[in-house]
Amino acid sequence: MDYRTGQRIVAETARRTESRYGNRPTMKDVAARAGVGLKTVSRVVNGEPGVTPDTERRVQEAIDALGFRRNDSARVLRKGRTASIGLVLEDLADPFYGPLSRAVEEVARAHGALLINGSSAEDPDREQELVLALCARRVDGLVIIPAGDDHRYLEPEIKAGVATVFVDRPAGQIDADVVLSDSFGGARDGVAHLIAHGHRRIGFIGDMPRIHTSAERLRGYRAAMEDAGIPVEDAWMSLGVTDPQRVRKAAEDMLSGPSPVTAIFAGNNRVTVTAVRVIAEGSRPVALVGFDDIELADLLQPGVTVVAQDAAQLGRTAAERLFRQLDGSLVLPERIELPTRLITRGSGELPPSD
Amino acid sequence: MDYRTGQRIVAETARRTESRYGNRPTMKDVAARAGVGLKTVSRVVNGEPGVTPDTERRVQEAIDALGFRRNDSARVLRKGRTASIGLVLEDLADPFYGPLSRAVEEVARAHGALLINGSSAEDPDREQELVLALCARRVDGLVIIPAGDDHRYLEPEIKAGVATVFVDRPAGQIDADVVLSDSFGGARDGVAHLIAHGHRRIGFIGDMPRIHTSAERLRGYRAAMEDAGIPVEDAWMSLGVTDPQRVRKAAEDMLSGPSPVTAIFAGNNRVTVTAVRVIAEGSRPVALVGFDDIELADLLQPGVTVVAQDAAQLGRTAAERLFRQLDGSLVLPERIELPTRLITRGSGELPPSD
DNA sequence: TAGAGCCTGGACAACGTTGTCAGATGCGGG
DNA sequence: CCCGCATCTGACAACGTTGTCCAGGCTCTA
Known part of the structure; x- marks a missing residue:
C-alpha cells in the first residue's frame, strides 16, 4: 500500500x-x-x-x-471517420502533379477533409508502404496514382470501407474506380499530326512500358504509324528512359542513325523538355510533339506543340468520385477517360528536313 | 428492461x-x-x-x-505522438512549392513521419484555419509558409509542444524558427547586375509589400538603385499585382511611359513568366532579371537571367530543424538565411535599347 | 527435490472524446 | 402547493490501442 x-x-x-x-x-x-x-x-x-x-x-x-484545442485523434476513435483523405502520387516536385494535388485538396476542403499526401517515387514497394500507412491512420479515402501493377493488398481495406480511386493509371488485379487521360488517343493524334505534316521517320521516346500511360502512348504511336502504312524501325523507339542524360543519348541516337528521324514524339513532360534541348542544340530543324503541356512552351522558338491533358481536371474528377463513394451514392467501379487536346504551336508543324 | x-x-x-x-x-x-x-x-x-x-x-x-490493420488513431491517443507533420504553403500548384514540399516529405519520411499539407491560397484566415486543424490532429510539428503577419494564435500550440518552423517568410509577432532566402541581397545583386550593364531606368514588378519577400526584394531594388545614385521614379514600380493580366498592364505601362524603362526586375516566378511574354511581344529588346528560376529559362531567346533560390534546400533545412526541435536538441529560435545565386543567361546582359 | 529466477501470456487501466441516459432545475397550471 | 413538463447538465461507458503489473510454467542450481 x-x-x-x-x-x-x-x-x-x-x-x-x-x-x-x-x-x-x-x-x-x-x-x-x-x-x-x-x-x-x-x-x-x-x-x-x-x-x-x-x-x-x-x-x-x-x-x-x-x-484548449480538441484532440481529433480521440474524436476519430469515437466517431470512426477522420475527415481526411490520402493522395499517393509519384513525385510532388513534378509540375504535372502540383495542380493535380491542389485540385484534390480543393475538393477535399469543400467536403471538410484534409489531405495527406505522399510520393511513391515510382517504387511499388514504397507505394504499398505509403498506402498502408494511410490506411492505418484510417483516412476515409484514397486517391492513388499507382506505381505498382498489383493492388490486391488493398482488398481488405476496400472491403473495410476505404473509398478508393485510381488516377492516371488503372489499378492492377482489382476492380476499382479509375480516372485516366486518353493516352492512346492523344498519342495517336499527336503522331498523326506529324504524319500529316509529311513526316514518315518519327521517333518515340517514352518511359517504361510497365507504366500504363507509357504503354498506351506507345500503342497510340504504333497505331498512327500503322494507319499511315509506315513500318516502324526499332531504332526509332526508346523505352524506359526518363532521366535527362539517357533521354539525351536516345534522342541523339535517333537523330544520327542510318535512317535518322525527322520528328520526335515525346512521351511525357520530362522527355519533352530534354528533347527541346537536344533539338535546339542541333543544326537541322526537327519536328516535335510532346505529351503533357509544359510552361513557357509557347515562348520557345518554335513554340512546342503538345498533346495536353488537364491535370487539375483529373484530380478534381477523381476526388469528386471519391466523395461520392463516401456518400454512398456510388456503387459500381467505373473507368472514366478524359480527352486530351492537341495544342499546335509550331514545333509539330515543321516539315521534314530532308 | x-x-x-x-x-x-x-x-x-x-x-x-x-x-x-x-x-x-x-x-x-x-x-x-x-x-x-x-x-x-x-x-x-x-x-x-x-x-x-x-x-x-x-x-x-x-x-x-x-x-487486420492497426488503428493508428487509437495508438496516437495512447502514445501522444502522431508521427506526422503539417506543411502549410501558399499553393501546391505553384512550381516553386512542389520541390519544397517534396523535400519536406523526404526528411519526414526519414524520420518515419507522414506529411499532411494544405494550401492557404495566400489568405491569412485560411492559413489559421488550416494550422489549427492540423493542431487538432496533433501533428508533431508544423512547417509554415505564412500568409498572415500575426501568428500569436500559435502561442498555446507552441507552448504545448508543437514544433514549428517558418519558411520563406518570417513569423509575425512571435519568436520562432525561420528559414529564408536572402531576398534583399538577391534582388540587390540582380538589379546591380542590370545597372552594371548600363541600365538606369529599371522597372520593378512585385507582389504586395505586406508579403515579407516582396518587401525585401523591393528594398533590395531600392538599395541597388541608391548605391548607384539613381533616383527611382514611382512609375517604375508596380506593387501588389500578381495575376497575369495586371502584370501585363503594369509592364506595358512602364515600357511606354514618358520615361520608359529599359530593363525590368521581376519579383517572383509568375511575374517573370508574364514579363517574358510582354517583352517577347514588343519590338524593342528589354533586359530582364527575374527572382526565382523557371523551367526552360535557358531555352528562351534570350535565356532568362534569374536570381535563383533553392526551394528544395529551403524545405530540407526547415524540416531538419523541425525534427531537431522534436529531438529536443534545439532550444532557441533562430533565423537562417540561405544565399541566392545569380544565373546569367542573356536577358539580363542586354544593353539598354536607347 | 525444493527454491530462485526467467520467460511468456494476459487482465486491467488509461489515453480524450462522444453518445446515452438519467438527474436536476425552473416554470406554469391545476 | 404540488405536479408535470421542458430545458439544461453531468455520470458513465465505449472507441482501440499500449503500459504496467502479476500469474503461471519453465529451467537451473544447491
Missing part, C-alpha cells in the same frame, strides 16, 4: 513536471476550470444545442484561458 | 449489418481468433519481444485472415 502510494506520487510528479511542456489541456481540465461537467464542454466545443448562454460563456473563457 | 433489451438487439443488428462494410477487425478480434490475449497481439503487431515463435505464427495467421 505504501509502496503503491509512493509509485503514484512519483508518477504524478513526473506528469506535472512534463505538463509544463508537452501536455495539453483536455476537456476535463476545461470542465474543472469552468465548474461544469465534461459533456457540457463537449457540447460547447461542437456547437451542440442545449447550453445556456451564461454557461457557454464560462466554458468559452476557460477554453481561451487554457488554450 | 424489455425495452432496453429491445434497443440492444436493434443496435447489435445494425452493427452486424454495417460490419460487413465499414467495421474493421480489432486486436480483440485477432486475439479471439488466435486464441491468445489482447496484449500478445499488440506485441506481435509492434514486433515487441516476449512471444514464442509458435504463438507469433498463430497471431500472424489471424491477422492475415481477418485483414
Whole structure:
C-alpha cells in the first residue's frame, strides 16, 4: 500500500513536471476550470444545442484561458471517420502533379477533409508502404496514382470501407474506380499530326512500358504509324528512359542513325523538355510533339506543340468520385477517360528536313 | 428492461449489418481468433519481444485472415505522438512549392513521419484555419509558409509542444524558427547586375509589400538603385499585382511611359513568366532579371537571367530543424538565411535599347 | 527435490472524446 | 402547493490501442 502510494506520487510528479511542456489541456481540465461537467464542454466545443448562454460563456473563457484545442485523434476513435483523405502520387516536385494535388485538396476542403499526401517515387514497394500507412491512420479515402501493377493488398481495406480511386493509371488485379487521360488517343493524334505534316521517320521516346500511360502512348504511336502504312524501325523507339542524360543519348541516337528521324514524339513532360534541348542544340530543324503541356512552351522558338491533358481536371474528377463513394451514392467501379487536346504551336508543324 | 433489451438487439443488428462494410477487425478480434490475449497481439503487431515463435505464427495467421490493420488513431491517443507533420504553403500548384514540399516529405519520411499539407491560397484566415486543424490532429510539428503577419494564435500550440518552423517568410509577432532566402541581397545583386550593364531606368514588378519577400526584394531594388545614385521614379514600380493580366498592364505601362524603362526586375516566378511574354511581344529588346528560376529559362531567346533560390534546400533545412526541435536538441529560435545565386543567361546582359 | 529466477501470456487501466441516459432545475397550471 | 413538463447538465461507458503489473510454467542450481 505504501509502496503503491509512493509509485503514484512519483508518477504524478513526473506528469506535472512534463505538463509544463508537452501536455495539453483536455476537456476535463476545461470542465474543472469552468465548474461544469465534461459533456457540457463537449457540447460547447461542437456547437451542440442545449447550453445556456451564461454557461457557454464560462466554458468559452476557460477554453481561451487554457488554450484548449480538441484532440481529433480521440474524436476519430469515437466517431470512426477522420475527415481526411490520402493522395499517393509519384513525385510532388513534378509540375504535372502540383495542380493535380491542389485540385484534390480543393475538393477535399469543400467536403471538410484534409489531405495527406505522399510520393511513391515510382517504387511499388514504397507505394504499398505509403498506402498502408494511410490506411492505418484510417483516412476515409484514397486517391492513388499507382506505381505498382498489383493492388490486391488493398482488398481488405476496400472491403473495410476505404473509398478508393485510381488516377492516371488503372489499378492492377482489382476492380476499382479509375480516372485516366486518353493516352492512346492523344498519342495517336499527336503522331498523326506529324504524319500529316509529311513526316514518315518519327521517333518515340517514352518511359517504361510497365507504366500504363507509357504503354498506351506507345500503342497510340504504333497505331498512327500503322494507319499511315509506315513500318516502324526499332531504332526509332526508346523505352524506359526518363532521366535527362539517357533521354539525351536516345534522342541523339535517333537523330544520327542510318535512317535518322525527322520528328520526335515525346512521351511525357520530362522527355519533352530534354528533347527541346537536344533539338535546339542541333543544326537541322526537327519536328516535335510532346505529351503533357509544359510552361513557357509557347515562348520557345518554335513554340512546342503538345498533346495536353488537364491535370487539375483529373484530380478534381477523381476526388469528386471519391466523395461520392463516401456518400454512398456510388456503387459500381467505373473507368472514366478524359480527352486530351492537341495544342499546335509550331514545333509539330515543321516539315521534314530532308 | 424489455425495452432496453429491445434497443440492444436493434443496435447489435445494425452493427452486424454495417460490419460487413465499414467495421474493421480489432486486436480483440485477432486475439479471439488466435486464441491468445489482447496484449500478445499488440506485441506481435509492434514486433515487441516476449512471444514464442509458435504463438507469433498463430497471431500472424489471424491477422492475415481477418485483414487486420492497426488503428493508428487509437495508438496516437495512447502514445501522444502522431508521427506526422503539417506543411502549410501558399499553393501546391505553384512550381516553386512542389520541390519544397517534396523535400519536406523526404526528411519526414526519414524520420518515419507522414506529411499532411494544405494550401492557404495566400489568405491569412485560411492559413489559421488550416494550422489549427492540423493542431487538432496533433501533428508533431508544423512547417509554415505564412500568409498572415500575426501568428500569436500559435502561442498555446507552441507552448504545448508543437514544433514549428517558418519558411520563406518570417513569423509575425512571435519568436520562432525561420528559414529564408536572402531576398534583399538577391534582388540587390540582380538589379546591380542590370545597372552594371548600363541600365538606369529599371522597372520593378512585385507582389504586395505586406508579403515579407516582396518587401525585401523591393528594398533590395531600392538599395541597388541608391548605391548607384539613381533616383527611382514611382512609375517604375508596380506593387501588389500578381495575376497575369495586371502584370501585363503594369509592364506595358512602364515600357511606354514618358520615361520608359529599359530593363525590368521581376519579383517572383509568375511575374517573370508574364514579363517574358510582354517583352517577347514588343519590338524593342528589354533586359530582364527575374527572382526565382523557371523551367526552360535557358531555352528562351534570350535565356532568362534569374536570381535563383533553392526551394528544395529551403524545405530540407526547415524540416531538419523541425525534427531537431522534436529531438529536443534545439532550444532557441533562430533565423537562417540561405544565399541566392545569380544565373546569367542573356536577358539580363542586354544593353539598354536607347 | 525444493527454491530462485526467467520467460511468456494476459487482465486491467488509461489515453480524450462522444453518445446515452438519467438527474436536476425552473416554470406554469391545476 | 404540488405536479408535470421542458430545458439544461453531468455520470458513465465505449472507441482501440499500449503500459504496467502479476500469474503461471519453465529451467537451473544447491
